[in-house]
Amino acid sequence: MASLNVRAAILSVLFLVLFLGAWQLATAPPGAPEHELTELELLMGLGAGSGGGMPAPTQVFSLAWEELSLAFHDGGPNDKGIGLQLMYSVGRVLAGFALAVVVAVPLGFLIGMSPVLNKALNPYIQVLKPISPLAWMPLALFTIQDAATSAIFVIFICSIWPMLVNTAFGVASVKRDWLNVARTLELSNLRTALFVILPAAAPTILTGMRISIGISWLVIVAAEMLVGGTGIGYYVWNEWNNLDIAAVIFAIVMIGIVGMLLDAVLAQAGHFLRYQE
Amino acid sequence: MSLHFIEVENLARRFPQPGRKPPVTVFEHVNFNIEKGEFICIIGHSGCGKSTILNVLAGLDSPSEGEFVMDGKEVSGPSRDRGVIFQNHSLLPWRSALGNVSFAVGARWPEWSRKKVREHSRSYLEMVGLANAENKKPSELSGGMRQRVGIARAFAIEPKLLLMDEPFGALDALTRGVIQEELLQIWGRTHQTVFMITHDVDEAILLADRVLLMTNGPDARIAESVVIDIPRPRDRSAIHQHPEYYTIRNHLVDFLITRSKTLQGRVGGPGQQPRTVNPVKGTGVPERGSTPRVVGGTG
Numbered sequence A: 001m002a003s004l005n006v007r008a009a010i011l012s013v014l015f016l017v018l019f020l021g022a023w024q025l026a027t028a029p030p031g032a033p034e035h036e037l038t039e040l041e042l043l044m045g046l047g048a049g050s051g052g053g054m055p056a057p058t059q060v061f062s063l064a065w066e067e068l069s070l071a072f073h074d075g076g077p078n079d080k081g082i083g084l085q086l087m088y089s090v091g092r093v094l095a096g097f098a099l100a101v102v103v104a105v106p107l108g109f110l111i112g113m114s115p116v117l118n119k120a121l122n123p124y125i126q127v128l129k130p131i132s133p134l135a136w137m138p139l140a141l142f143t144i145q146d147a148a149t150s151a152i153f154v155i156f157i158c159s160i161w162p163m164l165v166n167t168a169f170g171v172a173s174v175k176r177d178w179l180n181v182a183r184t185l186e187l188s189n190l191r192t193a194l195f196v197i198l199p200a201a202a203p204t205i206l207t208g209m210r211i212s213i214g215i216s217w218l219v220i221v222a223a224e225m226l227v228g229g230t231g232i233g234y235y236v237w238n239e240w241n242n243l244d245i246a247a248v249i250f251a252i253v254m255i256g257i258v259g260m261l262l263d264a265v266l267a268q269a270g271h272f273l274r275y276q277e
Numbered sequence B: 001m002s003l004h005f006i007e008v009e010n011l012a013r014r015f016p017q018p019g020r021k022p023p024v025t026v027f028e029h030v031n032f033n034i035e036k037g038e039f040i041c042i043i044g045h046s047g048c049g050k051s052t053i054l055n056v057l058a059g060l061d062s063p064s065e066g067e068f069v070m071d072g073k074e075v076s077g078p079s080r081d082r083g084v085i086f087q088n089h090s091l092l093p094w095r096s097a098l099g100n101v102s103f104a105v106g107a108r109w110p111e112w113s114r115k116k117v118r119e120h121s122r123s124y125l126e127m128v129g130l131a132n133a134e135n136k137k138p139s140e141l142s143g144g145m146r147q148r149v150g151i152a153r154a155f156a157i158e159p160k161l162l163l164m165d166e167p168f169g170a171l172d173a174l175t176r177g178v179i180q181e182e183l184l185q186i187w188g189r190t191h192q193t194v195f196m197i198t199h200d201v202d203e204a205i206l207l208a209d210r211v212l213l214m215t216n217g218p219d220a221r222i223a224e225s226v227v228i229d230i231p232r233p234r235d236r237s238a239i240h241q242h243p244e245y246y247t248i249r250n251h252l253v254d255f256l257i258t259r260s261k262t263l264q265g266r267v268g269g270p271g272q273q274p275r276t277v278n279p280v281k282g283t284g285v286p287e288r289g290s291t292p293r294v295v296g297g298t299g
């Protein structure tokens, strides 16, 4: 009997093959399309001999091969490789995320340690948290007057809340006993914060970071569709305007892969910081 | 002017109640002294306020009334003079066994080099028999081993007073016995002053020079200070055969069964020391309640 992992891997590959097979069969009918054009296809102007709607997986693969071999090609504003576009997006996400860390972790620390501050700030946090980050975009564009910086601001504003809430919660729920250990050793407040509270709350803080970076990656695509210029969101929108559906599908897969990698990095970091009671 | 190493005077702790109810007095009129190098155990029913007293001595809680003088100085707030072994070991789970001890040692002597801190910490881990588990995290240690790391940590900072809150409460009887013996050995070497809470009468007789008996709460008082003069070194496996063992044990058990209730809120007063009792010599023994009874087996 093969191990669980091997069996799961075989099943995974099987699903992929089935999916791609079905896709291939559905999108590569011999001859011209005979079905009625749907409203959407009409809208897209696809009916008129553009070779059918959905590209077949083979088409996507060959495009992916081309795109990946030119991943870091830079031929001007409308001709950047996918690698470059992803780097712009990741760069914005990391910049916004880093700013949010700088603000959210210390502030969360204060909120977690002071019940008064917690109560005082909680209503604002509760109101601000559910606001869609994109709703801030016009305000950001108006005040910052710069599209790229506005996108970073949007990332900042969406990634701050999970970290703030998690840091405050993690700090507030540090065990009394551990704090008492620090007190009986007469540790200074700073040392207590650094050597007792921070490691104790680290796993919770990191969970917040993981949620934040996940949301940031969701939001950056939409934000870049709005602000344009560079980035994977802009790439998707641009290819849609070119009606290059194969490129759109390829970009979607790449967004998924990069998002997974970002999460994996933080998951790995969390692994180091986790402790078992 | 203090004649004793530790003097606790008229200690009281009251907790406010919700609403307009008057505050509840956990204990009051608590007076006792401890000499340097003495091993004191305190026994009383659950909820009578033992942990509260210990927290006050540790400086983690402040009394509603009264004061606590150590070495001629009034004490307020926690300090490294007093080491605490908490009820549930309270090791930092992200640090190794050695890391936990050296964290305390490094805080106690900030001027020491890393190497010196490590060596000092290691010697105390060796003392509790954990030399080859120094790199294990608390989660990888058994309950008894964790408690031993806690003991090593508390002894390693060489406090003037060691406070222990039911340190062996969570351990099975066998492990308990082993660690009690280790504790006796370490104490025999270091002669630290110890104040320890326990629920276990046999443990108190094995370890203590004196046992303080606390009546039930609320309004708990320390009613008696029972002298245990079974000679040291004491051997856990043989102490039951000591002719005085059951006289002492019966006295303590009788207190817990009857007098802790009947004396509740009725003994002591401002400045009044608890009655010193020597059950063997028969001094200070109250008239009622000390009828000899044979209590078989273990508590």
Ligand SMILES: Nc1ncnc2c1ncn2[C@@H]1O[C@H](COP(=O)(O)OP(=O)(O)OP(=O)(O)O)[C@@H](O)[C@H]1O
Pocket (backbone or CB within 6 Å): B015, B016, B026, B044, B045, B046, B047, B048, B049, B050, B051, B052, B053, B217
């Ligand atoms: N913060 C608090 N607020 C109100 N009451 C408290 C508080 N802390 C303790 N008490 C009360 O004080 C009493 C004594 O508590 P304490 O923990 O000292 O008991 P204990 O003798 O250590 O009991 P045990 O043997 O079960 O550990 C209890 O009745 C408890 O309800």
Ligand SMILES: [Mg+2]
Pocket (backbone or CB within 6 Å): B050, B051, B052, B165
């Ligand atoms: Mg207690």
